[in-house]
Amino acid sequence: MPENLATRYNPQQTGSQPSATSSSYPNGNPALGYNPVGARNTDSAVPLHPTGPVLHNYECDGPAAGRLAFRWIYGSNIAAKNRDPRVQVVQYNEDSYVLRQNCCVHWEAPFTYLLFGNKGALLIDTGATPEANYYPLRQTVDAIISRWCDMRRRASLPLTVVMTSGEDIAQNQGLAQFAGRPDTTLVPKPLELMKRFYRLERSWPDGTGTIDLGGRTIDVIPTPGTHKDGVSFYDPYTDFLFTGDFLFPGKINISNDADYMMSLARLKAWKDSHPVKWVMGGHIDMQFVPGKAYPRFSTYKPYERVLEMEPELIDEALHYAQEAKGKAVMLIRPDFILLNNVSPDQRTKDWPEGVPNINAPRPF
Amino acid sequence: MDRRSFLSAAAVAVPAANALVTGVAQAAGLSSGPAIDFKSNLPAPGSYPKKWICGSPSLMDNSDPPVQVHWYNEHTAFLRQSKAYSYEAPFAPLYFGNDRILLLDEGFTQLRNDWDLRGIVDDTIAEWGKRHGKDTSKMELLVAFSHLHADHYAAVNQFFDRPNTRYMGLTHEEMVGFWGMTNFPEEKVTLDLGGRDILIWGSPGHVISEFTYYDTYTQILFTGDMFYRGRCYISFWEPWFDSMKRIIDFMDHNPVTHVMGCHIEISNKGEDYAYGMTWQPDEAPVELTVEEFRHAYEIAKTIKEPGIYFTGAVFLCNQTRGTTTIDKNPYKY
Numbered sequence: 001m002p003e004n005l006a007t008r009y010n011p012q013q014t015g016s017q018p019s020a021t022s023s024s025y026p027n028g029n030p031a032l033g034y035n036p037v038g039a040r041n042t043d044s045a046v047p048l049h050p051t052g053p054v055l056h057n058y059e060c061d062g063p064a065a066g067r068l069a070f071r072w073i074y075g076s077n078i079a080a081k082n083r084d085p086r087v088q089v090v091q092y093n094e095d096s097y098v099l100r101q102n103c104c105v106h107w108e109a110p111f112t113y114l115l116f117g118n119k120g121a122l123l124i125d126t127g128a129t130p131e132a133n134y135y136p137l138r139q140t141v142d143a144i145i146s147r148w149c150d151m152r153r154r155a156s157l158p159l160t161v162v163m164t165s166g167e168d169i170a171q172n173q174g175l176a177q178f179a180g181r182p183d184t185t186l187v188p189k190p191l192e193l194m195k196r197f198y199r200l201e202r203s204w205p206d207g208t209g210t211i212d213l214g215g216r217t218i219d220v221i222p223t224p225g226t227h228k229d230g231v232s233f234y235d236p237y238t239d240f241l242f243t244g245d246f247l248f249p250g251k252i253n254i255s256n257d258a259d260y261m262m263s264l265a266r267l268k269a270w271k272d273s274h275p276v277k278w279v280m281g282g283h284i285d286m287q288f289v290p291g292k293a294y295p296r297f298s299t300y301k302p303y304e305r306v307l308e309m310e311p312e313l314i315d316e317a318l319h320y321a322q323e324a325k326g327k328a329v330m331l332i333r334p335d336f337i338l339l340n341n342v343s344p345d346q347r348t349k350d351w352p353e354g355v356p357n358i359n360a361p362r363p364f
Numbered sequence: 365m366d367r368r369s370f371l372s373a374a375a376v377a378v379p380a381a382n383a384l385v386t387g388v389a390q391a392a393g394l395s396s397g398p399a400i401d402f403k404s405n406l407p408a409p410g411s412y413p414k415k416w417i418c419g420s421p422s423l424m425d426n427s428d429p430p431v432q433v434h435w436y437n438e439h440t441a442f443l444r445q446s447k448a449y450s451y452e453a454p455f456a457p458l459y460f461g462n463d464r465i466l467l468l469d470e471g472f473t474q475l476r477n478d479w480d481l482r483g484i485v486d487d488t489i490a491e492w493g494k495r496h497g498k499d500t501s502k503m504e505l506l507v508a509f510s511h512l513h514a515d516h517y518a519a520v521n522q523f524f525d526r527p528n529t530r531y532m533g534l535t536h537e538e539m540v541g542f543w544g545m546t547n548f549p550e551e552k553v554t555l556d557l558g559g560r561d562i563l564i565w566g567s568p569g570h571v572i573s574e575f576t577y578y579d580t581y582t583q584i585l586f587t588g589d590m591f592y593r594g595r596c597y598i599s600f601w602e603p604w605f606d607s608m609k610r611i612i613d614f615m616d617h618n619p620v621t622h623v624m625g626c627h628i629e630i631s632n633k634g635e636d637y638a639y640g641m642t643w644q645p646d647e648a649p650v651e652l653t654v655e656e657f658r659h660a661y662e663i664a665k666t667i668k669e670p671g672i673y674f675t676g677a678v679f680l681c682n683q684t685r686g687t688t689t690i691d692k693n694p695y696k697y
Contacts, residue, residue: 078478079423079642080430080448104424107642134422167695228697255695297451297640299423345639345689364474364518 038065054152058216063239063277066093075103079299108170117213126174138177164244165227225260239277248281278308289358290334397498402560407583410437419447452515461557472515482522507531510588511574569604592625622651
């Protein structure tokens with residue numbers, strides 16, 4: 001591309017200025033050039049006529065290219081009349097999938113993540129509903145895996161199923177659907193067995209474990225605080241931190257404030273020493289107006305905040321967790337709410353200074 | 365019938381002779397079929413269902429009807445909204461008289477295409493008319509509500525084009541005016557549905573604008589959200605306590621079969637179903653006994669501080685709505 005291409009075009013005339021609602025350029029950004037380095041790290045290099053298993057190189061400079069280009073399903077005013085998919089599947093990139101449970105099947109509407117490597121796939125979290133006819137997680141994951149395997153000339157791919165917390169009934173209920181699945185490893189639910197699974201018996205909670213997917217090694221970071229068996233996962237390919245309900249855009253119920261702070265400090269140290277693009281939580285409670293959350297059990301959330309969180313929010317969470325420590329308090333922040341030693345349905349009159357107080361319209 | 369003549373015919377202060385009121389209604393030619401006797405063999409017996417519709421684990425797989433219509437007896441229906449249509453799942457009595465029909469509460473869903481309360485009420489009225497040889501098109505439908513909260517009036521506008529129908533306005537003034545009250549909350553007015561009297565008076569406390577409705581036929585006392593089997597959110601303690609006292613005084617002089625509120629938020633083991641839950645498989649009954657009401661009043665007498673008090677039948681949430689509730693973080697360690 002000619003050096004001056006970017007400056008030759010007037011964004012006003014091409015309509016290529018960034019849109020108000022996203023950072024993307026609707027018609028592309030000429031300033032980035034035609035052959036950005038990230039292209040090398042995508043799976044577009046899969047040969048047209050592969051003769052054997054296709055391997056992918058997950059080494060990359062910066063986060064792998066990928067995009068959450070769609071709106072999440074958000075339930076409906078009348079849950080009984082909802083006709084959205086029971087599991088919404090969004091491909092972030094060819095080796096990373098985000099799945100959301102329909103909130104008319106279960107109000108927690110948890111997110112689960114499916115990551116692929118050369119030697120295995122990893123499912124992070126399993127949703128809030130055990131019944132496969134209500135929530136066909138296993139069937140959905142099987143379909144994604146078999147399509148992925150077809151494309152890469154694989155007969156099969158081992159699957160590992162892990163959870164951000166084995167005790168969290170908003171994330172462990174779908175695990176039973178994978179029982180007896182061939183070539184599948186399930187993380188054990190009891191804390192001691194789980195530690196052994198990650199080889200963390202002696203170093204919990206300060207050490208880290210790894211899950212090798214083949215060219216893509218996921219780090220396991222103990223993050224007790226909302227659950228005594230809480231862990232977060234770091235993917236150096238997408239540069240995502242998967243935090244479950246430890247840190248997510250919603251009402252975070254702190255179950256042990258000392259642990260919560262120490263875990264946040266560990267996450268902060270991790271973020272300072274590793275590139276983190278986004279923190280990806282397990283739910284969304286927040287609305288897109290700052291500081292406002294949907295109540296528990298909502299089955300209609302038309303004004304939801306986006307799922308992804310900027311890594312700087314770890315620092316903010318740490319700062320306010322410090323403030324909440326030792327108190328019975330509900331602390332509202334624009335992107336999350338901390339609840340310590342109070343009811344999960346706590347309300348407060350304390351509105352944070354400097355945050356605009358906007359009420360979203362009534363859903364009906 | 366204009367507003368003024370409606371008030372004089374429908375609702376008069378108790379001291380006025382009931383016979384006169386009945387006379388006015390019949391003179392107006394409202395009679396629509398064979399007269400039903402609502403004044404003998406009281407209280408009219410009736411029954412509640414063993415189990416109400418109570419939601420499901422997955423709401424999009426819920427197969428309950430949008431409204432459960434339960435006939436308490438042949439002239440009294442109780443409606444319940446499905447939890448898959450609104451987590452509030454409120455109850456709504458439908459009382460039939462010789463000349464008028466009274467609907468108390470209109471659920472938590474506004475639009476007919478979402479939740480066709482109007483169609484269900486029309487069908488229920490038609491069914492009753494057919495069973496009793498009544499021309500219900502000649503009968504008046506009064507669409508009122510227990511109190512001024514959206515989960516009790518959301519569907520009122522579904523009745524905008526229904527002939528022979530009046531519905532309550534959404535202000536305190538219009539609510540009090542609808543029953544012709546000039547001295548809320550003490551004044552008791554009598555609404556004559558045509559041989560079936562409904563006594564109405566104010567019971568502020570949960571909200572300012574709330575009524576208690578006593579049906580002389582079933583002798584059921586309908587207390588809305590001021591007293592129901594769940595978390596009675598008491599916004600204003602003193603008016604609420606006075607409302608309790610007013611009902612106790614009424615019970616001292618009048619027979620009451622049951623007290624009925626608008627929601628169920630407690631299991632049959634006395635456990636709290638948290639605010640917003642949409643699957644309540646072991647619900648306690650909606651109706652409360654007079655003893656349970658009196659016991660709650662005795663406990664209320666001892667309450668001096670804001671807080672949550674369990675009476676064995678209901679949670680009295682004294683000025684806690686804006687701060688906290690009952691349930692705990694189950695993962696605390």
